[in-house]
Amino acid sequence: MGDDRKAMYDGWSRTGEHTMEWARIANAFMTQAFASGCTVAKCPCKNCKNRLRQYRHEIQVHLCKDGFMPEYLVWHEHGELEHASESDGNDDEDRMDEMIADVGREYEKESPPEEVQKFFRLLATSDEKVHEGTNVTVLQAVTRLMAMKSKYNFANNCYNGILKLIIDLLPSNHKMPKDLYQSKKILAGLGMNYEKIDACENNCMLFWKEHENDTHCMHCNASRYVEVVSDDGEQVTTKVSVKQLRYMPITPRLKRLYLSQETAKQMRWHSEGKRESEDKDIMVHPSDGAAWQALDRFDPEFAKDSRNVRLGLSTDGFTPFSTSNSPYSCWPVFIMPYNLPPNMCMKEGYIFLAAIIPGHKHPGKKINVFMQPLIEELKELWQGVKAYDSHKKCEFTLRAAYLYSIHDLLAYGIWAGWCVHGKLCCPICMADTDAIWLKYGKKVSFFDCHRRFLPSNHPERRDIQSFRKGRKVTKGPSRRLTSEQKMAWHEKLKESVEGGFEGYGKEHNWTHISFLWELPYAKPLLLPHNIDLMHQERNVAESIISMCFDFTGQTKDNLNARKDLADLCDRPGLEVRTNTSGNESRPRAPYCVKPEERKQIFSWLKTLKFPDRYAANIKRCVNLNTGKLNGLKSHDYHIMMERLVPVMFRGYFKPDLWKMLAELSYFYRQICAKEVSKKMMRQWEKEIVVLRW
Structure with a gap:
C-alpha cells in the first residue's frame, strides 16, 4: 500500500499543478475519511497533522494548498483500523475536538438529549478561527489561556495585559475576546459553572433553597451581608456576603466523561479492561478490594452496569496566602472517579474540584453545613440521571x-465526626482503648497497647520486663465497628445541655454525626474513611530519622520521654542522670548514632544521585555544619x-535493631507498590504488630 501512495507526495506541487494520480489518491482519501457519514474528520495536511x-x-x-503530512501512507486515523495502534488512555494532547466529533457524528443518525445538543450548539457557534490565517479556534485559544492563568496563578490584570498584547499582534479582523470578562462568557456555556452559596459567618447554615432570601442566620442571628458604618455614623448593610461556599456540581462533569469516545470506553475498564496479571490474589485497582465488592453485593443492579461510577473523596485545609499574613485556612473538596484504569484515575485531568469551603478557620464539626449540596447530589446520582454514552x-x-474518603488524621476526624485528640483519639479502637496519659510528656500515648493484638498464646503477652513493668496482657484486640453498628450508636446519642453529646471524652469522642450516614447505601460501606498513607509514612520516617540521628529539638526521645520511661518501664540504663551540678542528661540509646557516625552518613548522602524524576536532590537538604537535614x-x-x-x-546499629528498620522499610515498599498481594497483606497485618514495637 505504501508504494501505491507515493504519488501523495511526488504528485503534489506548490504551484497547484498536481498530477492526476495525486488527485485520484486525494479523492480516495476523502471517500475513506467520510465513509461513516460523519460531517467532520481529522485533517491530514502538513499544518493540521491530524490534530x-x-x-x-x-x-x-x-x-490542495499544503499537501499531506509526512509519512502518512497508511490512513490509520481515518478508518484503516487494521493498522491503528491502540491508545493507552494517557494522551496529554487537547482532545476537545475529538470529543466534539465523537458525538457530533450522531446528529444525522439520531437525536441526542437536549443537554448534549445545547452543548454542541454552543461549540458550533464558538468554532470560529481566531483569524483567517490560522487553524486555531477562539475556543481553543481561550481555554489554553485560562488554563495558563489557573496553572501559573495570573492576576486578572495580568491576564488582561497578556490578552491585549496578543490582540496587538493579531490582524484587525481577529475574533479574540478583549478581556477576562469576555473570555469567561465564552467558557460559561460549556456547562462547568459553579454556584456561589452564601453561608453564615459562624458556619451555622447556608442561605440556600428555602432560606435563599433570608438576611440573617436562623440560629445565631448573624447578618448574611457585611455591615459597615457610613460617613454619617449609621450602620449600613451592603450586598457583599460575609462568607461564601463555592460549589461545583459533579453530575455535569461525570456526564462529560462519557462524551469522549475514548474516555467512555476507559470508564468500563474496571469490569471489562485487561489486567497484566490474571491472579485473583493481586490487587491493582480499587475494584479488586473488599470495599468495592461489598457495595456491589448490596445493590447488584448498580454493579450490573459497568458505567456506574464509584467515587473517592479527599479534603484538607491549606493557606492560600502568605504565612506572614493573618492566618486563613480554606478547605477544597476533591472527587475522584475510580472507574478509570490505574494509570488514569488519579491523574490531574480526572480529579474534580467539587467545593471550596471558606475560612478563616477549619469547619470543624459544622462541616455538614457546607456539604449539604454535595450530599443532595450524591443522593440524586444514586437514583440515576440521564447521560449519553458516545x-x-x-x-x-x-x-x-x-x-x-482519604485524608490526613485531623481531616479524618472532622469528616468522620470523631475527635482525634485525647485518650479516645483512635477512630478505629474508639472507646475500647488502652491509651495512657504521660505525666511528663503531657500527652496521650499508645505505648504497650499493641500486645492485645498478638495471638493469645504469644510469649510477649506475659513479658513483664520488656514493656510496661509488671504488666501482663490478657485482653483481646479491639473490635472494629461496622458502618451499621456506628449508625446504631448514633441513634443512642443524647444531646448535652452544654452542647455536643452526653458522655463525650469518657464514653465516646463523637463531635457530630457525619452527613455521609444520610446516604441510602451507607450501611455496606466497609471503609468510609481512610488515612492518607503519604502523611502516615512521612510522620513515621520523620520520627525515626530524627530519633536515630538524635536531632536536638526534633527527636521525641527527649528528657521528658526518659522520665516517663522511668515510671513505666524497667530500663535503668536509659533513665535520666543528674550530675553533681544538678544538670540532667540522657544516656545515649543504642538506636542513636554517634556524632562522628552521623557525619559519615551525611557525607554519604551528599554523594547520592538519583535518576531524573525519581527523587529530589536530597543532598541539598544535608547540612554538614549544623548536622541536620533541612527542607x-x-x-x-x-x-x-x-x-x-x-x-x-x-x-551502625546492632543486627536485630537494623533488621527491624529494614523490615519496616520493606513493609512500606509493599503497601506502596502498584500491585499488592492480598495474601501478603494478611500476613503483614499479623507481623506488623511485632515489627513496629
Missing part, C-alpha cells in the same frame, strides 16, 4: 456512589523510608 477536525470542503482546500452511541441512566518534603521522606534507611544505618 484538528475540519469539514469536507476545508480538508480539500488544505490538501462509545456505545446511546442514552443511558448514569448512577454514582461514594466509596470512601525535606513528603516525597523525600518516602524515598528515605523505603530506600535509604536500611542502607544508611547498616553497620
